[in-house]
Amino acid sequence: MPAKYSHVKKRSASGLLKKEKNSPNGHHIIKETYHPRPLNPHIDRSLNQAMSAVSQLEHAIARLFLLRYEQDIARLYSTRLYSVALVHLPTLVMRCVTLGGPGWLAFNHDSEEIKDFFRAAISMDMRQAGERVATKSVLWSYTALRHFAMSNNVSICNKLGLHSLRLLPYYPALKAHLDTLEAMGPPIFTKPPYLGSLQEGQEALEDACELKFGWMHELAPGHPEWEGDWKAKIRHGYERLSQTLWRVAREFDVRGYGLVLREKLTTKWCDCGCSTDHLGEVCERTVREDEEENGVRPGKQREWDGRGSGILGWETEEEEDIWEVDLDFGGLDPEECGGPDSEMTIGEMMEWRYLKAEREKERGNAAFRIGDYLVAIQLYESAHEIESEVPHYQLNLAAAHLKLNNWIEAEKACTKALQQHRSSKGLYRRARARKMLGRPDEAIQDLRAVLRLQPNNLEALAELASLISMADDKNLSGTTTNPSSSKSPPSMKIEPNAETLRRLGIPKPKPIKQPPFTKLRSDDRKLKIVLLSPADSSGTGRKFSGLNTSSLNEPQLPPPKASRHGKEKAGAIRTRKTKELEKMRAECTNYPSWERYVVKKD
Incomplete structure (x- = not known):
């Protein structure tokens, strides 16, 4: 939305004690303020009802x-x-x-x-x-x-x-x-039926x-x-x-x-x-x-049927892919914003925010590695403040809080991250925090969710087995155990097989349908996907598009058609912020993208 509609109406604070500079004795002088008389509930009932109705309508x-x-x-x-x-x-x-x-x-x-x-x-x-x-x-x-x-x-x-x-x-x-x-x-992602x-x-x-x-x-x-x-x-x-x-x-x-x-x-x-x-x-x-x-x-x-709002039509091929539109239009007007946004397009502004947040995160990681968790927390919070649409800064923040035994803060950070992406890391770290907060049932629930995502997660298996064992001992003895002072049972090797998962209360995973052909030795090769930085233009950092992968000696196929909505930027003036953006691009080690990556043998 345009920036001029992003304001918050400020309310003046009245009735505060103010110190009069010219007062001979320096005492506080209470300024005369106007306090409106409360409405008579019998006379002004209709007005109150009208205001309540308007508020309900707006909400x-x-x-x-x-x-x-x-x-x-x-x-x-x-x-x-x-x-x-x-x-x-x-x-x-x-x-x-x-x-x-x-x-x-x-x-x-x-x-x-x-x-x-x-x-x-x-x-x-x-x-x-x-x-x-x-x-x-x-x-x-x-x-x-x-x-x-x-x-x-x-x-x-x-x-x-x-x-x-x-x-x-x-x-x-x-x-x-x-x-x-x-x-x-809640809405979910599903293949549009008209495609x-x-x-x-x-x-x-x-x-x-x-x-x-x-x-x-x-x-x-x-x-x-x-x-x-x-x-x-x-x-x-x-x-x-x-x-x-x-x-x-x-x-x-x-x-x-x-x-x-x-x-x-x-x-x-x-x-x-x-x-x-x-x-x-x-x-x-x-x-x-x-x-x-x-x-x-x-x-x-x-339009008014509750399924969504697409003006271009429902269940037709006219539905546009707005992620193919280049974000090369201007950001906020210079008069309205004195920061970097006034000198950048929307696309550059978003990239600038991400790279700046990543730089703070990397500094936080360096502090975390040397055990300076308080500094790491400050840097992770700074990264999240810069780019709040990325959940992994909260996961890093939770890891630092766990090191300092800040269980409540760790749980809050994990919950915030899980509201965006239901990750195994977020669930596992929240389970650890909830265990130490004396809520083993909720911790068990999180660990079971981890194992539904990753049945082979050995850490989650061991932690879940430990919690269930503690719960069984508590039921047998009839005493309450403080999880922060109790010691976990000796670790044992737990195999993530179907029987173990069943015993721990994990639903039996659906059998994986095997391919209708024989598995070869080459099918067991280990491959890894390496992300590339925005500025990487070397032989290992080529920007790929579609099936246009000449570095692999693959045949050249026509690239996808350019979006009709895209516009080219011409004659852009190199400003201080754009120079800073270029510098951050060179420093960034990776940039997740459907195009900037290579596949290598592990």
Whole structure:
């Protein structure tokens, strides 16, 4: 949202003791202040009721915008994930099978190495959700609210747009719609039904493998590992890798992102009593210009149904992938912001924030390694303050608090991180804090959640076995044990087999369906994915796009079409902040991206 609507109305503090400089004795002089007489509850009851009704209306509108915004993130990022599976996963498949053979991904698609890479890239995407989705979502939701008003013959100002007070007689209908949204449950990522299969990516991948590894003619035999029906192995690995992508994405909770808009909707707009006044002034002209240019599209007739707010239409191919739009438009106006934002585009500003936060985190890691945990805490908190949309700063903060036995602070940091991403690290560290806070049942619950994500996590297995053993001893003896003073039973080697998991209360994992072909020695090779820094342009730091991977001698395929929304920046002036950004790019060791990485043998 434009910066001029991000203000908070300041309230003057009255009735304070003030020291008069010219007072002969230097004593405090109580300034005369005006204290309004409280309203007579019998005379002004109707006024109080009206103010309460307006407050309820504003809170309902703000809540409507927030819930629809969450639905928009889930739907639009699901479109993004489909694009990733279609455009970027074939590149990952090609790099993995080049080193591991055609069947490698069929047996290793669910490895922690690959899932950690997906988590890092998705986390970087989700931190952009506020910038990419918020403005569009607010415009879409305002349009839906506007159509609701028009259907009830509510007048709308040509310049200032819809005034929220005009909707007061229709509050019951708004509240009913809000109740419907509340009952829908948290939004999740799922493949949009109107998008097709991944056949296009599969065909491009098979053609690339055919050119590099297949039998071209009698004088050019293929690689020995690629004999037989290698296409079936490639196809199977690609499909399994796509399924892993969606599973990892569902670890993220859209309700933990877009914190700027969330703060405005929950603490500022609804309390100032004029939320739609702010929105109408910004959105009304945009809506009217769009209708004059394109007419009223049929998709808008289905806006007020609670499924989301996409103006471009539901379940049609017109739904745009806003993550493909370059964030090269200007940030805040220089008059409104004296910081780095005034000299950068939105994309540069986000990169600057991330790199600056990463620099603070690395300094915190250095302090952590030498045991200076208080300094590490300060640096991790600084990193989170700079970039609050990245959960791992809170996980680092929790680790430092655990070293200092700050159990309450460690639990709070983990909970904050888990509101964005349900990670095994966050659950395990919170379990340790809860154990020491004397809440073993909650710790056991967290550890079981860890093992559902990582059945082979030996630390979580040992900790869970220890807690369950302590709980059994407590039940037998009938005495209460203080976890901070008790010693854990001697560690024993625990195998993460099905019987052990069952005994510890972990649901039996679903059997993994084995590929319909024999596992080869090459399928056991260990590969690792190395992230690259933004400034890395050496032979190992080439920026890849699509299947354009010349460093691996792969055939050149056409890169994905450029987004029609993208714009090129020309003649950018090198300012002090842009120079600082370039310096931080050179210092950054990695930058999670679907493109900036290489696959190597471990």
